[in-house]
Amino acid sequence: MRTSVLARTGFWLLIVAIVIFAIFPFYYAVISSLRSGQALFSAAVWPDSVSIANYVSVFTGQPFGRNILNSVIVAVSVVALSLFLGVTAAYALGRVSFRGRGLLLFTILSVSMFPQVAVLSGMFELVRAFGIYNSLWSLILSNMILTLPFTVWVLTTFMRELPKELEEAAFVDGASPWTVVRRIFLPLMWPAMVTTGLLAFIVAWNEFLFALTFTLSTEQRTVPVAIALLTGATQFELPWGNIMAASVTVTVPVVVLVLIFQRRIVSGLTAGAVKG
Amino acid sequence: MAMSAKSTELTRARVRSAWLFLTPMLIVLALVAGWPLIRTIFFSFTDARLSSISDYEFIGFANFLEYYEGEWYGVIADPDWWRAVYNTIWFTVVSVGLELVLGMIVALTLNAAFPGRGMLRAAILIPWAIPTIVSAQMWGWMLHDQFGVLNEILMTFRIISEPVAWTASPDTALWAVVMVDVWKTTPFMALLILAALQMLPSDCYEAARVDGINPVKVFFKVTLPLIRPALMVAIIFRALDALRIFDLIYVLTSNSRDTASMSVYARQQLVDFQEVGYGSAASTLLFLIIALLVVVTLMVGRVRLGEDPR
Numbered sequence: 001m002r003t004s005v006l007a008r009t010g011f012w013l014l015i016v017a018i019v020i021f022a023i024f025p026f027y028y029a030v031i032s033s034l035r036s037g038q039a040l041f042s043a044a045v046w047p048d049s050v051s052i053a054n055y056v057s058v059f060t061g062q063p064f065g066r067n068i069l070n071s072v073i074v075a076v077s078v079v080a081l082s083l084f085l086g087v088t089a090a091y092a093l094g095r096v097s098f099r100g101r102g103l104l105l106f107t108i109l110s111v112s113m114f115p116q117v118a119v120l121s122g123m124f125e126l127v128r129a130f131g132i133y134n135s136l137w138s139l140i141l142s143n144m145i146l147t148l149p150f151t152v153w154v155l156t157t158f159m160r161e162l163p164k165e166l167e168e169a170a171f172v173d174g175a176s177p178w179t180v181v182r183r184i185f186l187p188l189m190w191p192a193m194v195t196t197g198l199l200a201f202i203v204a205w206n207e208f209l210f211a212l213t214f215t216l217s218t219e220q221r222t223v224p225v226a227i228a229l230l231t232g233a234t235q236f237e238l239p240w241g242n243i244m245a246a247s248v249t250v251t252v253p254v255v256v257l258v259l260i261f262q263r264r265i266v267s268g269l270t271a272g273a274v275k276g
Numbered sequence: 277m278a279m280s281a282k283s284t285e286l287t288r289a290r291v292r293s294a295w296l297f298l299t300p301m302l303i304v305l306a307l308v309a310g311w312p313l314i315r316t317i318f319f320s321f322t323d324a325r326l327s328s329i330s331d332y333e334f335i336g337f338a339n340f341l342e343y344y345e346g347e348w349y350g351v352i353a354d355p356d357w358w359r360a361v362y363n364t365i366w367f368t369v370v371s372v373g374l375e376l377v378l379g380m381i382v383a384l385t386l387n388a389a390f391p392g393r394g395m396l397r398a399a400i401l402i403p404w405a406i407p408t409i410v411s412a413q414m415w416g417w418m419l420h421d422q423f424g425v426l427n428e429i430l431m432t433f434r435i436i437s438e439p440v441a442w443t444a445s446p447d448t449a450l451w452a453v454v455m456v457d458v459w460k461t462t463p464f465m466a467l468l469i470l471a472a473l474q475m476l477p478s479d480c481y482e483a484a485r486v487d488g489i490n491p492v493k494v495f496f497k498v499t500l501p502l503i504r505p506a507l508m509v510a511i512i513f514r515a516l517d518a519l520r521i522f523d524l525i526y527v528l529t530s531n532s533r534d535t536a537s538m539s540v541y542a543r544q545q546l547v548d549f550q551e552v553g554y555g556s557a558a559s560t561l562l563f564l565i566i567a568l569l570v571v572v573t574l575m576v577g578r579v580r581l582g583e584d585p586r
Contacts (some may be wrong), residue, residue, distance in 0.1 A: 007534065007583075011385075011390070014385060016389075018385065019396065021459070022403055022463070024400055025415060026402055026406060028417075028425055029281060029414045029417070041426045043424065045425060045570075059541075081304075086306055087317045088298075088300065089302075090296045092295070092297040096291060110570065111305060111309045113516050114566075115518065115519070115520035115538075115539060115566055116520065117522065117539040117546075117559050118559045118563035119308075119309065119313050120314045120542070120543065120555075121315065121324075121329075121552050121555060121559065122312025122313060122314065122315030122319070122320050123308070123312040124326070124329065125319075125330075126307075126314055126315075139309060142308060144305075145308040148304060148305060148306070148308070150303065164442075165514050175288065177294075178293075181297075204573055207407070208451060208522070208523040209522050209539075211542070213547055224407055224409035224410075227409050227411075228523075231367065232501075240417050240420070240423075242414050243417070244338045244413075244414070244417060244495075247410040251405075251406050254405050254406070257403040258401055258402075262401055264468070265401070269464065269467055269468070270467060
């Protein structure tokens with residue numbers, strides 16, 4: 001009996017340790033963002049001041065609202081494009097057997113293993129050639145390499161698991177493949193599309209290397225670049241209060257989204273990886 | 277007879293439409309992945325510069341290695357490149373190893389039944405959901421040499437006697453990067469392992485429990501061998517990700533030579549020094565290293581599968 005009490009205490013201590021490890025950094029960012037002026041340097045782990053001065057100065061010191069809007073535009077466009085291309089391709093890859101399908105799936109999977117930097121100079125040339133340097137279009141285009149392969153892959157695995165009889169009847173009735181995808185598969189694919197869409201959104205929302213390289217002016221930056229390059233009143237001192245306020249501002253929506261859709265996300269993550 | 281002729285015609289029509297459906301996706305993929313990769317490899321044999329990217333000359337393998345007046349030049353002869361290779365591999369091995377162990381502990385905890393399990397799973401998703409740049413900045417502040425809370429806590433408990441400059445000192449900077457990466461990606465590892473754990477048959481655990489076998493022994497003799505394939509997939513995924521690390525290092529240790537990864541090195545040559553040819557050569561080498569690793573793991577994996585009687 002005594003060992004069981006000991007074991008149970010140990011188990012709960014482990015859980016407490018995991019929770020502290022997981023949420024302390026974010027908690028500390030929140031309380032730091034609410035400290036302004038000298039209070040910022042207190043390093044106490046309890047909230048000891050509440051001031052929104054840092055939040056005000058983030059939005060007035062630079063076009064941070066504009067940066068958030070840029071990130072939203074890029075991420076939403078990337079998600080919409082990836083899902084459209086992903087669903088049509090997944091229909092072909094998941095429901096029709098044709099020669100070269102395995103090779104095609106393998107190629108798509110291997111693209112998701114490309115290091116971003118390996119396409120950087122080629123992409124830079126492409127962006128220049130299209131005349132979209134320093135515009136959001138360059139980011140929408142380049143982010144596709146990150147989201148498209150896994151969107152296609154995950155949607156294909158979902159599509160493959162749907163019963164075979166689904167489209168047979170419709171085809172016998174003479175429906176075109178496009179009608180079949182739109183009328184039969186799209187309604188069934190919504191859960192899978194929400195999951196992959198969310199994952200693609202998070203990838204595009206977090207993307208840094210392309211955004212750092214293909215944008216130049218403060219107004220065109222997305223959130224990650226804006227936060228990484230946030231500068232203070234003087235060149236030698238980083239405005240930590242502002243950085244924390246900006247970090248909390250852009251993280252809260254994502255964390256809320258993830259917590260709402262946690263079941264879906266977990267299944268999507270594991271489906272993409274385990275079956276991949 | 278008529279029936280089968282009709283069905284082959286139907287199949288043929290479906291294959292045609294399949295290619296039609298695939299075309300837009302393939303065009304986009306070729307545009308954003310295939311073409312830029314080919315151009316990057318192409319640029320690695322030229323002396324192109326960023327300001328005049330269309331104005332270049334072929335210089336053969338000079339970006340990779342060249343012997344000129346008694347000295348070796350090129351990426352392969354650059355000690356900074358090898359430093360970056362070493363940093364990247366060290367980071368990959370240490371961080372993926374730690375994530376594996378910690379992820380396993382978290383997954384085993386989550387696999388047990390206890391009140392509040394859903395809340396624990398939600399809590400560990402938070403680090404995963406936080407953008408990399410944001411976690412780099414958050415930790416950069418916590419690791420601050422003068423005002424950082426980590427130094428404060430460690431000094432309160434007298435684990436260290438004076439503040440440590442975590443991200444600035446060469447001895448600890450790479451460890452700081454590992455710490456943040458472990459914090460951010462352990463949840464992913466834990467969820468993958470948890471998914472594998474939940475697919476295990478419960479009857480052999482019942483049997484082991486009835487026979488009174490030590491749980492630690494059960495873990496090493498039963499659980500670990502059963503989830504090994506899933507573990508391998510998770511490790512490969514994470515390792516490929518870790519090998520191309522860029523943003524965490526770039527923000528946390530601000531482009532320092534001591535912590536530069538291969539991606540940081542390549543981008544620095546390409547953008548900061550404007551050397552598109554030289555930077556492309558480094559990018560091409562990184563691509564080759566990763567491609568080689570993928571091929572090797574695939575081959576090893578296939579051999580294993582071939583040996584496996586199941």
